[in-house]
Amino acid sequence: xxxxxxxxxxxxxxxxxxxxxxxxxxxxxxxxxxxxxxxxxxxxxxxxxxxxxxxxxxxxxxxxxxxxxxxxxxxxxxxxxxxxxxxxxxxxxxxxxxxxxxxxxxxxxxxxxxxxxxxxxxxxxxxxxxxxxxxxxxxxxxxxxxxxxxxxxxxxxxxxxxxxxxxxxxxxxxxxxxxxxxxxxxxxxxxxxxxxxxxxxxxxxxxxxxxxxxxxxxxxxxxxxxxxxxxxxxxxxxxxxxxxxxxxxxxxxxxxxxxxxxxxxxxxxxxxxxxxxxxxxxxxxxxxxxxxxxxxxxxxxxxxxxxxxxxxxxxxx
Amino acid sequence: xxxxxxxxxxxxxxxxxxxxxxxxxxxxxxxxxxxxxxxxxxxxxxxxxxxxxxxxxxxxxxxxxxxxxxxxxxxxxxxxxxxxxxxxxxxxxxxxxxxxxxxxxxxxxxxxxxxxxxxxxxxxxxxxxxxxxxxxxxxxxxxxxxxxxxxxxxxxxxxxxxxxxxxxxxxxxxxxxxxxxxxxxxxxxxxxxxxxxxxxxxxxxxxxxxxxxxxxxxxxxxxxxxxxxxxxxxxxxxxxxxxxxxxxxxxxxxxxxxxxxxxxxxxxxxxxxxxxxxxxxxxxxxxxxxxxxxxxxxxxxxxxxxxxxxxxxxxxx
Numbered sequence: 001x002x003x004x005x006x007x008x009x010x011x012x013x014x015x016x017x018x019x020x021x022x023x024x025x026x027x028x029x030x031x032x033x034x035x036x037x038x039x040x041x042x043x044x045x046x047x048x049x050x051x052x053x054x055x056x057x058x059x060x061x062x063x064x065x066x067x068x069x070x071x072x073x074x075x076x077x078x079x080x081x082x083x084x085x086x087x088x089x090x091x092x093x094x095x096x097x098x099x100x101x102x103x104x105x106x107x108x109x110x111x112x113x114x115x116x117x118x119x120x121x122x123x124x125x126x127x128x129x130x131x132x133x134x135x136x137x138x139x140x141x142x143x144x145x146x147x148x149x150x151x152x153x154x155x156x157x158x159x160x161x162x163x164x165x166x167x168x169x170x171x172x173x174x175x176x177x178x179x180x181x182x183x184x185x186x187x188x189x190x191x192x193x194x195x196x197x198x199x200x201x202x203x204x205x206x207x208x209x210x211x212x213x214x215x216x217x218x219x220x221x222x223x224x225x226x227x228x229x230x231x232x233x234x235x236x237x238x239x240x241x242x243x244x245x246x247x248x249x250x251x252x253x254x255x256x257x258x259x260x261x262x263x264x265x266x267x268x269x270x271x272x273x274x275x276x277x278x279x280x281x282x283x284x285x286x287x288x289x290x291x292x293x294x295x296x297x298x299x300x301x302x303x304x305x306x307x308x309x310x311x312x313x314x315x316x317x
Numbered sequence: 318x319x320x321x322x323x324x325x326x327x328x329x330x331x332x333x334x335x336x337x338x339x340x341x342x343x344x345x346x347x348x349x350x351x352x353x354x355x356x357x358x359x360x361x362x363x364x365x366x367x368x369x370x371x372x373x374x375x376x377x378x379x380x381x382x383x384x385x386x387x388x389x390x391x392x393x394x395x396x397x398x399x400x401x402x403x404x405x406x407x408x409x410x411x412x413x414x415x416x417x418x419x420x421x422x423x424x425x426x427x428x429x430x431x432x433x434x435x436x437x438x439x440x441x442x443x444x445x446x447x448x449x450x451x452x453x454x455x456x457x458x459x460x461x462x463x464x465x466x467x468x469x470x471x472x473x474x475x476x477x478x479x480x481x482x483x484x485x486x487x488x489x490x491x492x493x494x495x496x497x498x499x500x501x502x503x504x505x506x507x508x509x510x511x512x513x514x515x516x517x518x519x520x521x522x523x524x525x526x527x528x529x530x531x532x533x534x535x536x537x538x539x540x541x542x543x544x545x546x547x548x549x550x551x552x553x554x555x556x557x558x559x560x561x562x563x564x565x566x567x568x569x570x571x572x573x574x575x576x577x578x579x580x581x582x583x584x585x586x587x588x589x590x591x592x593x594x595x596x597x598x599x600x601x602x603x604x605x606x607x608x609x610x611x612x613x614x615x616x617x618x619x620x621x622x623x624x625x626x627x628x629x630x631x632x633x634x
Contacts, residue, residue, distance in 0.1 A: 034616035041613065149466070253611070260610045260617075261603060267621040272589045275625070286578060293577045294570070296358065299351035300577075304584040308592070 004035045010073070010134050012104055019109060022126030033126065036133035041256070043075075043132040044243050047157030049143045049150060049179055054163040055189040058226035059235075060142050061096065064106055066236045067138055075107040075131040077124055079153050080144040107131065124153050125263065151179055156259055158252055159243050163187045164203070166195035180206060184219050185242060187235060191223040279311060321352045327390070327451050329421055336426060339443030350443065353450035358573070360392075360449040361560050364474030366460045366467060366496055371480040372506040375543035376552075377459050378413065381423055383553045384455055392424040392448040394441055396470050397461040424448065441470050442580065468496055473576055475569055476560050480504045481520070483512035497523060501536050502559060504552060508540040596628060 006014035021028050046063075048056050060076055067074040076096075100106035111123055124141065131139045141157050143150040154160055162183035186203050188196050200221050207218045220238060224231030246252040276282065292298045323331035338345050363380075365373050377393055384391040393413075417423035428440055441458065448456045458474055460467040471477055479500035503520050505513050517538050524535045537555060541548030563569040593599065609615045 030618040030622075034618045037610075037616045038613045041611075257607050257611050260607050263617055264603070264606060264610065264621065267617055268593060268624075269586065269590065271621055271625050272593060273586060276585060276589060286581070289581060290574050290577050293354075293581065294358075294574050296355045299354045300580055300584060301347040301351045304581065304588055305347075307585075308588050 003032065004133075007036060007130060007134050008039060010104060010136075012107065015107060015130055015134050016109075018130045019123075019127050022130070023111075023123035025122075029126070033129060036129060040129055040132040043128075043136050043139050044159075044240075045128060045139045045141065045157045046239060046243075047141045047143070047154040047160040048163065049154050049160065049183075050163035050187075050189075051168060052144065053168070054165045055226045056142055056144075056163050057096070059161075059163060059187065059189065059224075059232070060140055062226055062229060062232040063138075063140065063236055064100070066233060068103070068105055071105075072137040073105045073135060074138045074140065075127075075134075075136040076109070076140045076142060077127050077131075078108065078110045078142045078144070079120060079124060079150065080110065080112050107136065120149055121152050121156075122266070125156060125259075128156060151182070154179070155182065158246065158255060159184045159239060161185045161187060161239065163189050164199060165190045166193045166199045184246075185235075185239060186219060186221040188221065188223045189226055191231065192225050192228065196223055280307060320349065321450075324353060324447060324451050325356060327421060327453075329424065332424060332447055332451050333426075335447045336440075336444050339447070340428075340440035342439075346443070350446060353446060357446055357449040360445075360453050360456050361476075361557075362445060362456045362458065362474045363556060363560075364458045364460070364471040364477040365480065366471050366477065366500075367480030367504075367506075368485060369461065370485070371482045372543045373459055373461075373480050374413070376478075376480060376504065376506065376541075376549070377457055379543055379546060379549040380455075380457060380553055381417070383550060385420070385422055388422075389454040390422045390452060391455045391457065392444075392451075392453040393426070393457045393459060394444050394448075395425065395427045395459045395461070396437060396441060396467065397427065397429050424453065437466055438469050438473075439583070442473060442576075445473060468499070471496070472499065475563065475572060476501045476556060478502045478504060478556065480506050481516060482507045483510045483516045501563075502552075502556060503536060503538040505538065505540045506543055508548065509542050509545065513540055597624060 003014055003018060007018055018032060021032055048060055050056055057078075064074055064076070096108055100108060109127055111120055111127070128139055128141075141154060143154055160179075160183050162179055162185070164186065166188065180203075188199050188203070190196070200223065203221050204218065220242070222231065222235045222238060224235050226232055243252070246255070289298075289303065293300055293303065320331055320335060324335055335349060338349055365377055367373050374395075381391055381393070413425050417425060426444055428437055428444070445456055445458075458471060460471055477496075477500050479496060479502070481503065483505065497520075505516050505520070507513070517540065520538055521535065537559070539548065539552045539555060541552050543549055560569070563572075606615075606620065610617055610620065
């Protein structure tokens with residue numbers, strides 16, 4: 001496949017095309033993923049998450065600079081499942097993309113729900129695979145917001161950085177709760193603002209509540225100001241320190257295996273669905289079935305169980 | 318089934334037990350859902366959503382009062398997929414539950430991700446069915462936050478109310494974008510705050526952008542202050558006006574049929590997954606398969622396609 005070779009040389013247009021093929025669920029998708037699969041597994045994937053206004057983009061911009069200073073290639077996947085009216089990339093991302101437009105060592109890609117047939121998680125997983133095969137050393141998944149899709153997406157990362165800022169309302173802070181349990185590293189950003197130390201103590205307190213661990217084994221909490229570029233390089237270093245720790249302890253491998261398990265299960269589920277649609281002539285029949293359930297003539301589980309039994313008896317399933 | 322009869326009389330303990338049976342994915346679940354299915358389809362389901370801090374709970378509290386004034390039974394499902402450390406109901410809900418603890422005409426149930434084997438959407442769908450069969454006139458689904466799960470859940474409603482407040486940051490407002498497209502009614506809450514009229518204009522502008530409609534056919538935008546109880550009764554009336562409009566136009570029926578379709582597809586998917594796990598002896602084999610994909614010895618799609626073909630050849634699928 002010519003496209004695969006081009007991806008492997010890091011060709012920007014080939015990478016963009018490949019990601020589109022995957023997110024639009026084209027027929028080429030399967031062959032493409034399988035063809036590049038042998039060349040993956042080398043990139044570190046860092047997840048950057050946190051509530052809106054926590055300065056995630058600025059942090060990621062700093063990381064891009066640090067990586068380029070070290071001559072490393074970096075890709076950023078900015079995930080925004082809220083599918084704004086604007087459709088696609090938010091303004092900030094467009095500006096960022098322009099800044100790095102001429103640098104083949106930086107690739108920024110926005111993912112919004114709109115227009116992704118297979119869903120944002122599938123599209124993100126696909127983009128990860130492409131960037132990995134294209135030789136990017138580091139891939140950042142940056143999420144806008146902290147909903148369940150974002151959690152699903154961020155869990156594809158090898159390491160998760162949660163960014164918080166002092167002085168946000170309690171309700172906004174509450175949103176981070178689900179994600180606190182899976183963060184590997186905390187950043188109190190805008191640390192020059194009043195209340196940074198208090199926020200750090202609060203995070204520590206919540207982490208202690210949520211675990212049986214002693215304080216020493218809790219995830220590190222770093223203070224920085226991305227805007228003023230203080231503490232950011234130390235944060236950057238500690239991320240890679242921790243990634244190497246994960247690599248040596250086997251944690252990295254086990255996380256990646258969980259990611260593979262989810263992928264296999266996902267492929268099986270979609271193949272089964274396809275098959276079912278054909279075997280039951282779903283397209284033609286579903287309307288009538290819905291009507292009958294709606295009119296309370298048939299009951300949902302009883303109906304499905306019967307259909308499954310029919311298929312099994314006919315040796316179809 | 319004795320439980321079914323108790324549910325139908327509105328017995329509080331029976332309802333609570335039934336919801337637990339469903340959310341814990343017990344074996345009784347299927348029979349229970351099927352048994353009460355004939356007695357459903359009567360309740361109006363109202364979805365109340367919006368960003369944190371928009372005053373959703375206060376609005377819902379007002380609705381509870383208005384319903385009780387009219388001697389109608391009302392159930393509230395408070396959905397919070399962020400699964401906070403506290404686990405389960407948030408403090409506000411607990412207080413609300415206590416307030417109405419002795420009134421059998423009000424039932425408030427919190428749904429957090431934690432501990433729901435089948436996921437929050439399934440649990441919510443189950444609770445809807447139970448409340449419907451138990452004779453509640455109105456069921457409110459209230460979401461905390463506006464992520465993708467919340468959208469999935471809120472789409473189970475017959476009508477969706479989106480609550481916004483003036484003066485929130487742009488980034489927070491951006492979060493509502495995905496949900497703006499599916500809202501049937503807008504509320505500018507805290508309308509005594511500066512900027513309420515401007516927010517109303519902004520909403521109108523965004524709605525005009527997102528559609529080909531003329532201004533007259535756009536969803537209504539109401540102003541109210543839930544806290545001061547001004548404009549709330551008018552809002553409440555317009556919700557039921559609109560619901561009756563939906564009923565007469567056939568929109569209500571078609572929305573409910575979409576809900577049924579999703580339910581049927583969901584049941585099929587879970588049955589198929591069960592079958593696959595047995596036929597492929599998944600439990601025993603998945604570890605080895607993951608290992609081989611991880612070591613790049615096999616490719617994910619090629620592998621799944623082969624397995625599917627084996628099953629088809631053996632007349633298993």
